[in-house]
Amino acid sequence: xxxDRVRPGRGTRPVHVHRGDELGTTHxxxxxxxxxxxxxxxxFGRTGGLLAERSGTxxxxxxxxxxxxxxxxxxxxxxLLDSAQRTPMSLDALRERMESDVLRDLFATQFLVPxxxxxxxxxxxxxRTRAELLPKGNLLSVLQLVLTNACNFTxxxxxxxxxxxxxxxxxxxxxxxxxxxxxxxxxxxxxxxxGAGDWNRGTSPGRNPSxxxxxxxxxxxVRQAVRTRAESGxxxxxxxxxxxxxxxxxxxxxxxxxxxxxECDGVRLSYRMTTNGSRMDDELIAxxxxxxxxxxxxxxxxxxxxxEYRGGQQQKTPWPVVRSAIESLRAAGIPLKVASVxxxxxxxxxxxxxxxxxxxxxxxxxxxxxxxxxxxxxxxHQPSEVAQRLLxxxxxxQSVGVQLTGYWYHTYLMIVDEAKxxxxxxxxxxxxxxxxxxxxxxxxxxxxxxxxRSLGTVDDWSGVFTSSAxxxxxxxxxxxxxxxxxxELQGTCSGGSTGxxxxxNGSIHEMSPGYCAYIRQVVHGxxxxxxxLALAG
Amino acid sequence: xxKSTKLSKPAPxxxxxxxxxxxxxxxxxxxxxxxxPLATADKRR
Numbered sequence: 385x386x387x388d389r390v391r392p393g394r395g396t397r398p399v400h401v402h403r404g405d406e407l408g409t410t411h412x413x414x415x416x417x418x419x420x421x422x423x424x425x426x427x428f429g430r431t432g433g434l435l436a437e438r439s440g441t442x443x444x445x446x447x448x449x450x451x452x453x454x455x456x457x458x459x460x461x462x463x464l465l466d467s468a469q470r471t472p473m474s475l476d477a478l479r480e481r482m483e484s485d486v487l488r489d490l491f492a493t494q495f496l497v498p499x500x501x502x503x504x505x506x507x508x509x510x511x512r513t514r515a516e517l518l519p520k521g522n523l524l525s526v527l528q529l530v531l532t533n534a535c536n537f538t539x540x541x542x543x544x545x546x547x548x549x550x551x552x553x554x555x556x557x558x559x560x561x562x563x564x565x566x567x568x569x570x571x572x573x574x575x576x577x578x579g580a581g582d583w584n585r586g587t588s589p590g591r592n593p594s595x596x597x598x599x600x601x602x603x604x605x606v607r608q609a610v611r612t613r614a615e616s617g618x619x620x621x622x623x624x625x626x627x628x629x630x631x632x633x634x635x636x637x638x639x640x641x642x643x644x645x646x647e648c649d650g651v652r653l654s655y656r657m658t659t660n661g662s663r664m665d666d667e668l669i670a671x672x673x674x675x676x677x678x679x680x681x682x683x684x685x686x687x688x689x690x691x692e693y694r695g696g697q698q699q700k701t702p703w704p705v706v707r708s709a710i711e712s713l714r715a716a717g718i719p720l721k722v723a724s725v726x727x728x729x730x731x732x733x734x735x736x737x738x739x740x741x742x743x744x745x746x747x748x749x750x751x752x753x754x755x756x757x758x759x760x761x762x763x764x765h766q767p768s769e770v771a772q773r774l775l776x777x778x779x780x781x782q783s784v785g786v787q788l789t790g791y792w793y794h795t796y797l798m799i800v801d802e803a804k805x806x807x808x809x810x811x812x813x814x815x816x817x818x819x820x821x822x823x824x825x826x827x828x829x830x831x832x833x834x835x836x837r838s839l840g841t842v843d844d845w846s847g848v849f850t851s852s853a854x855x856x857x858x859x860x861x862x863x864x865x866x867x868x869x870x871x872e873l874q875g876t877c878s879g880g881s882t883g884x885x886x887x888x889n890g891s892i893h894e895m896s897p898g899y900c901a902y903i904r905q906v907v908h909g910x911x912x913x914x915x916x917l918a919l920a921g
Numbered sequence: 922x923x924k925s926t927k928l929s930k931p932a933p934x935x936x937x938x939x940x941x942x943x944x945x946x947x948x949x950x951x952x953x954x955x956x957x958p959l960a961t962a963d964k965r966r
């Protein structure tokens with residue numbers, strides 16, 4: 385059933401009115417997507433949280449599996465929702481059971497819906513609109529500039545090299561895909577055009593036959609993205625400096641910052657960078673501070689006995705160098721967080737020592753990505769073991785003033801924070817589904833550094849948005865795949881990284897069951913903590 | 922009196938997810954809000 389008519393409402397969300405409401409004949413049911421915290425059901429390998437399976441507490445968190453909207457409700461409301469799940473109720477019958485203020489909220493959250501209405505039809509409407517908007521570039525919101533594919537570290541499980549799915553092709557093209565040899569090539573060239581002249585115009589739509597993105601490629605790309613944003617009637621664009629290790633190409637970083645600053649053609653620009661933190665100096669830090677570039681420093685763990693801090697520990701840079709960089713970035717007032725990965729290669733070391741060190745330095749956020757290679761990781765470690773370890777670290781972080789975040793945390797936030805849900809309902813936690821473009825040093829375009837289907841090149845900018853690959857990624861919005869049907873997190877979880885799913889399962893629509901079990905348990909744990917805090921307060 | 926309480930946002934501040942994007946897009950990305958049937962019913966009276 386579709387809304388009979390739509391009219392503008394508050395904010396960006398129009399309001400729909402059911403004809404039956406106007407006639408007073410509609411009966412209402414509890415939404416089939418209503419979920420509650422699990423009680424007595426600890427099998428997170430399957431979907432759960434159905435109202436009918438609940439038992440126990442007087443006050444409980446309920447939420448909408450598609451739309452979030454978490455509420456803490458008491459027994460009386462729970463009983464009403466339980467009744468209305470089994471038997472449709474008229475408005476008069478509902479009014480006899482419940483105060484108007486509460487009923488209004490139950491309708492606003494779509495915990496109560498008109499009989500016969502399936503909220504999935506709202507998503508169908510949005511996807512139809514999306515199919516028209518994608519080819520125009522209207523959804524582009526962030527540009528990821530892969531400034532180089534070189535890195536001075538060689539970490540196990542590196543994001544950049546494990547997910548492009550094209551290593552063989554790159555090797556066949558004569559490219560070194562591991563950092564050591566690439567760095568050797570760069571060093572040979574340092575006396576000449578270091579970082580310049582790498583523009584391989586039209587040579588390949590694939591990954592990076594060149595190593596560094598030239599300033600001209602970066603400038604050309606940003607100008608086109610700004611124009612796309614402006615033509616879409618939007619005034620914001622986020623630019624992410626990525627790699628490899630982006631500071632190996634500081635020339636292009638500085639060129640972009642100096643050329644565009646905080647605004648271009650009426651579009652406000654915001655910047656961020658992901659770095660290993662080993663190559664910071666005063667000039668770079670000053671530029672980052674001037675332009676308020678949000679910096680994410682990748683540190684996997686800290687072993688106080690050996691000083692190791694990255695997966696595989698094949699880099700020679702000692703931890704105090706990175707720590708000093710973090711301290712300098714913080715002192716310069718740069719928005720800063722540390723990003724770590726909990727995976728097979730970091731499992732043995734990951735945890736409290738790093739959190740303690742961040743607390744000492746004064747870094748208040750640690751982003752934790754849980755294993756890109758989910759099938760392998762969750763074959764080695766039970767999902768519940770991973771979830772409990774993460775939740776224990778989360779609690780420890782809370783006790784020392786370090787907020788642990790990650791995909792898992794943002795899924796939880798989307799459930800409890802309506803504004804956050806509204807801002808990212810389509811991409812949830814992974815913007816590779818049409819909201820982001822990732823530009824390789826040679827100007828080839830992908831949905832993300834982690835995805836492997838080419839979308840074209842910056843030479844044919846409009847062609848990127850009309851490509852079938854961009855459409856395929858972009859139309860995976862809202863719904864990940866058939867396995868998500870019935871899941872309590874279907875409207876708030878992306879199933880992890882889109883690129884990781886593509887790499888591991890061969891399809892962005894196929895989820896990794898171990899990942900699903902782990903994230904359901906973690907989000908349940910966070911909601912449980914939230915409920916207990918709310919009741920205690 | 923029955924209670925349905927909106928949850929407070931978690932207290933600690935946090936930066937956007939490293940994958941987060943600017944919140945505004947030209948497209949409508951969220952479903953329409955349902956009109957409260959109570960308001961419609963009151964109007965009818």
